[in-house]
Amino acid sequence: MRVSLGPRRGFHFAGPVPGDKSVTHRAYLLATRAQGETWVRGALRSRDTDATLAVCRALGADVRVEGEDIRIAPPAKLQEPSAPLDCENAGTLIRLAAGYLAGAGLFAVLTGDDSLRARPMRRVVQPLRMLGARIEGRDQGARAPLAVLPAGLAGRIISLPLPSAQVKSAVMLAALDAAGETVLTDLMPTRDHTERMLRQFGARVDSQGDSVRIVGGQQLISPGRLDVPGDISHAAFLLAAAALSERGETRVTGVGLNPGRTGILAVLQRMGARIEVSAGADGGAIEPSGDVLVRQSELVGVEIEAAEVPSLIDELPVIAALALCAEGVTTVRGAGELRVKETDRIAALRQMAKAVGGDFEELPDGFRIQGKRHVQGGLVQSLGDHRIAMAAAVLSLRSREGVEVADAEAAAVSFPRFFDLFEAASA
Numbered sequence: 001m002r003v004s005l006g007p008r009r010g011f012h013f014a015g016p017v018p019g020d021k022s023v024t025h026r027a028y029l030l031a032t033r034a035q036g037e038t039w040v041r042g043a044l045r046s047r048d049t050d051a052t053l054a055v056c057r058a059l060g061a062d063v064r065v066e067g068e069d070i071r072i073a074p075p076a077k078l079q080e081p082s083a084p085l086d087c088e089n090a091g092t093l094i095r096l097a098a099g100y101l102a103g104a105g106l107f108a109v110l111t112g113d114d115s116l117r118a119r120p121m122r123r124v125v126q127p128l129r130m131l132g133a134r135i136e137g138r139d140q141g142a143r144a145p146l147a148v149l150p151a152g153l154a155g156r157i158i159s160l161p162l163p164s165a166q167v168k169s170a171v172m173l174a175a176l177d178a179a180g181e182t183v184l185t186d187l188m189p190t191r192d193h194t195e196r197m198l199r200q201f202g203a204r205v206d207s208q209g210d211s212v213r214i215v216g217g218q219q220l221i222s223p224g225r226l227d228v229p230g231d232i233s234h235a236a237f238l239l240a241a242a243a244l245s246e247r248g249e250t251r252v253t254g255v256g257l258n259p260g261r262t263g264i265l266a267v268l269q270r271m272g273a274r275i276e277v278s279a280g281a282d283g284g285a286i287e288p289s290g291d292v293l294v295r296q297s298e299l300v301g302v303e304i305e306a307a308e309v310p311s312l313i314d315e316l317p318v319i320a321a322l323a324l325c326a327e328g329v330t331t332v333r334g335a336g337e338l339r340v341k342e343t344d345r346i347a348a349l350r351q352m353a354k355a356v357g358g359d360f361e362e363l364p365d366g367f368r369i370q371g372k373r374h375v376q377g378g379l380v381q382s383l384g385d386h387r388i389a390m391a392a393a394v395l396s397l398r399s400r401e402g403v404e405v406a407d408a409e410a411a412a413v414s415f416p417r418f419f420d421l422f423e424a425a426s427a
């Protein structure tokens with residue numbers, strides 16, 4: 001599907017955005033191995049998260065859509081799946097599932113689409129093997145398909161110097177089935193959705209400084225109901241659109257404000273966007289949430305260094321779009337992880353920038369953009385990457401000739417109605 005977005009100048013959006021992808025994956029997986037049913041409210045329905053629901057079903061969960069809720073009734077014991085588990089495009093699913101199944105005492109094969117099967121898996125296979133997991137995969141465990149075999153796990157101290165919430169979460173989920181205690185050390189700050197949600201399911205998880213400690217053999221007890229906040233990574237595209245367009249205003253309500261995810265708000269602020277954040281009264285919710293308002297303003301380039309990257313890793317495509325239309329230079333360093341996302345996002349962003357006439361320099365671990373107030377516009381390939389498709393749409397608001405997005409259906413990986421909503425909001 002090719003979408004043409006004219007050079008419109010106004011953008012107006014008010015309301016909630018679809019549920020948080022990271023939180024939804026975790027909610028489904030934990031509900032499937034907890035005692036008692038869970039109603040998940042506000043869950044994201046998208047290609048990635050529906051793949052997780054299918055995995056939960058294949059493991060024996062009874063999944064029903066009931067109005068606004070997804071009701072998950074867990075099996076008495078996880079069932080051995082009779083076919084390979086298709087994680088489609090979802091890196092979070094395959095990596096979390098590898099840990100989740102490592103000590104479950106069953107045989108399972110995890111696979112996915114071409115993009116997922118090209119992504120690195122050793123980062124998760126290696127620490128899981130240290131707990132005693134038997135996981136095999138292509139290229140000695142470096143790539144999917146992965147085969148998980150029954151194994152008895154034993155807790156131990158594992159150093160994890162990679163800034164990845166997926167890897168941290170995979171080890172924590174495996175640790176639940178390990179004998180004794182597992183301690184993850186040398187953690188770099190990353191989103192803590194798994195820690196928060198495990199606690200919500202009654203598990204004891206001790207986070208201290210750069211380590212997390214978790215004792216095996218804990219039974220998860222469903223809290224009954226889980227509320228998923230809006231996804232700040234979805235909101236980012238709509239907030240950026242408001243900041244860029246000549247008459248722009250976006251007010252996103254009920255969006256997740258987990259401090260591990262709010263780097264985009266700090267960057268918008270540094271770029272000079274007019275932004276107001278009102279944190280909601282969270283009343284004991286698992287995840288903090290609130291409203292964010294952004295109005296049009298002239299933007300300036302910014303510097304982003306390694307320490308900030310995990311809090312905005314998924315927002316770097318839209319930050320590149322902002323930078324292309326900002327005054328001055330934007331430099332992003334310490335973001336080599338972009339090379340192993342759904343696409344090599346540094347190369348994909350170079351293609352996007354060149355296609356619209358922007359000035360983009362590829363760095364080994366990031367990029368440098370010389371912004372100008374407008375871009376020319378042109379045809380951008382999504383390369384099957386949802387966040388490249390949506391970042392390209394945002395650029396249309398500052399383009400002279402409009403932007404065409406090829407393979408725009410990629411957006412459905414995380415935000416199925418994005419283009420309808422974007423077109424309705426722009427005028």
Ligand code: S3P
Nearest residue numbers: 022092163164165166167313314
């Ligand atoms: C995610 C963690 C991040 C992020 C991904 C979702 C998660 O990946 O990019 O979109 O839900 O834990 P890494 O853990 O590979 O950094």
